[in-house]
Amino acid sequence: DSGVTQTPKHLITATGQRVTLRCSPRSGDLSVYWYQQSLDQGLQFLIQYYNGEERAKGNILERFSAQQFPDLHSELNLSSLELGDSALYFCASSVTSLRGETQYFGPGTRLLVL
């Protein structure tokens, strides 16, 4: 158990809908990352937040948005869903130590868009 929690574990929805994925980082971790893992594209970095502020943006679509709240939990909002958005969405949190910044991943949310 990495200490990162994600809810829900599974989500089935229809095209055009909007969903919210939730992530709670490990205690003490200030950074939260979101990733999308689909069968044909591997692991894609979406966005990073650090202590409530957006720090880095990856291949995140305009239909997707995220935020990190004062208690450091984060939400990823996916709207106008398309079939191609079906994927495993990971949240990770990180701690900086002598070995640099290591990301620890949550169990993921498996999204199926029908």
Next chain:
Amino acid sequence: AQKITQTQPGMFVQEKEAVTLDCTYDTSDPSYGLFWYKQPSSGEMIFLIYQGSYDQQNATEGRYSLNFQKARKSANLVISASQLGDSAMYFCAMRDVDSNYQLIWGAGTKLIIKP
């Protein structure tokens, strides 16, 4: 150009044998970090081992070790005495200044341990 290359899409290994999973990388940044993660069929992504570019010794974590050859730009993961539970996808990832310190991922290697 690919920044992280894992040339073995899949591998079959007999239980109890040692396994080497290949990873080569490309960076011009002298300061970078290399990571290995394991993804079992259940889906979670598990951190295994880290190697910093300035680390003098190869990283080790239990049965996992990293064969770090800086001049060849390779960071192969070695699993000693493989177990059935080692069957999973294994991903190599790198962080450097060009990636704005975000992780760049390889395509992964699917390892199957045979009893």
